[in-house]
Amino acid sequence: MADKKDYENEEMTVELELDDGSLVNCAVITIITVEGKDYIVLLPLNENGDNEDGEVWFYGYSENPDDPNEEPKLDFIENDEEYEKVVDAFDEYLDNCEFDELLDE
Numbered sequence: 001m002a003d004k005k006d007y008e009n010e011e012m013t014v015e016l017e018l019d020d021g022s023l024v025n026c027a028v029i030t031i032i033t034v035e036g037k038d039y040i041v042l043l044p045l046n047e048n049g050d051n052e053d054g055e056v057w058f059y060g061y062s063e064n065p066d067d068p069n070e071e072p073k074l075d076f077i078e079n080d081e082e083y084e085k086v087v088d089a090f091d092e093y094l095d096n097c098e099f100d101e102l103l104d105e
Contacts, residue, residue: 014042016074025049031061034089038062040074041090058086
């Protein structure tokens with residue numbers, strides 16, 4: 001079985017098509033669950049594979065349980081209250097990551 005650390009250096013990415021038809025490569029930061037619904041947190045990358053402003057994007061996330069080969073579906077979060085709950089959950093995720101890093105040192 002692979003060690004968790006084996007995956008830490010592997011970065012998963014997805015390519016999103018924006019409304020204007022342009023494509024943006026994004027690193028997948030995490031998938032979080034809020035009130036029983038999954039959300040994906042993406043870090044948009046420039047052509048050099050960098051993110052210069054620290055902006056992250058949040059989308060609703062779902063997979064087809066009957067077909068694991070089907071592409072996951074991403075949905076815009078249109079409700080402000082729902083969006084704020086996702087942001088709060090991501091902030092908590094970041095706090096936990098920082099705490100875990102302190103314990104590892």
